[in-house]
Amino acid sequence: MKKGTIIILLLVLTSFVIAQTEDIQIPPPLSAPWEIVEVSESPGPVPYPVVRQNDVMWQIYIWREIDLREKRNQSLYFPTEPQGNYKSLGQLIIDAIDMDNPVNENALPVYTNQDCNIKVERSEIKNALGNTKKVPIIDPDTGEPIGETIIDEPFTASQIMYYRLKEVWFFDKNRGELNVRILEIEPFFEYEKEAVSGGDDDEVSSLKTKRRLGYIKYDELRPFLAQQPYFNAKNSALKLTFDDVLTWKRYFSSYIIAEENLQNNREIQDYIKNPRDQRLESERILEQIRNFESEIWEY
Secondary structure: OHHHHHHHHHHHHHHHHHHHHHHHOOOOOOOOOOOOOOOOOOOOOOOOOOOOOHHHEEEEEEEEEEEEOHHHHHHHOEEEEEEEEOHHHHHHHHHHHOOOOOOOOOOOOOOOOOOOOOEHHHHHHHHHHEEEEEEEEEEEOOOOOOEEEEEEEEEOHHEEEEEEEEEEEEEOOOOEEEEEEEEEEEEEEEEEEEEEOOOOOOOEEEEEEEEEEEEEEEEHHHHHHHHHOOOOOOOOOOOOEEEHOOOOOOOOOOOEEEEOOOOOOEEEEHOOHHHHHHHHHHHHHHHHHHHHHHHHHOO
């Protein structure tokens, strides 16, 4: 009789302890000595100031390139894999295109030409960016290579190493200021391509080749940029989005590769072969644009 009573008491105590454990709420990890208030999602990109066509007294189109290997642009390249709420610009674009979900009507469209009037099927983008790689076949008994096989290598956001921008610079006489608007952005993937050199003993080396993702209207990309937080390495308390960084603050390093001309908008490298002189020509074009604003007030 006593044993039965003891067993009943143990069962009651056990159920009481389990109930108390379920009521315990584990606090969030400590990240700051103050209360963390969750910031609601951004309502969208900040609209541009209204500009009338009659107020634009001067304009010029230019193309520039952002090289993610430069130190100042590393905040657009990292993290190579999403960490918490942070992701790279390349990962943001790939997620926005949503190639694996062809029925997503809200996905970011990609175009085949600079006029952005012919869309690319997302399945075609995925197939075009795929890469193949030769892998040796190893004999499980001897551990020696006995042949080669070709495997499909999926693309990743970390392979996006360049961005090409099309911009329009214009002078708004209503506000009396020089402005710039990004019109298009074009990501470039960089791949390791195997090359075989001729000779008695063929040597396999790797060469880097570029592939275009396609043309993206910047105004269609901005809603996605405005929803993505940007990691501010200098001040993590200052909350920024990729739209703040690219559209308004222009926290990136780039160089001009072409300006509009009557020769099919030829690039600087088409008429200047020396890389150093190409950069000087890029700086000359940019300085010419900046000087327009100061020179206009001299008359």
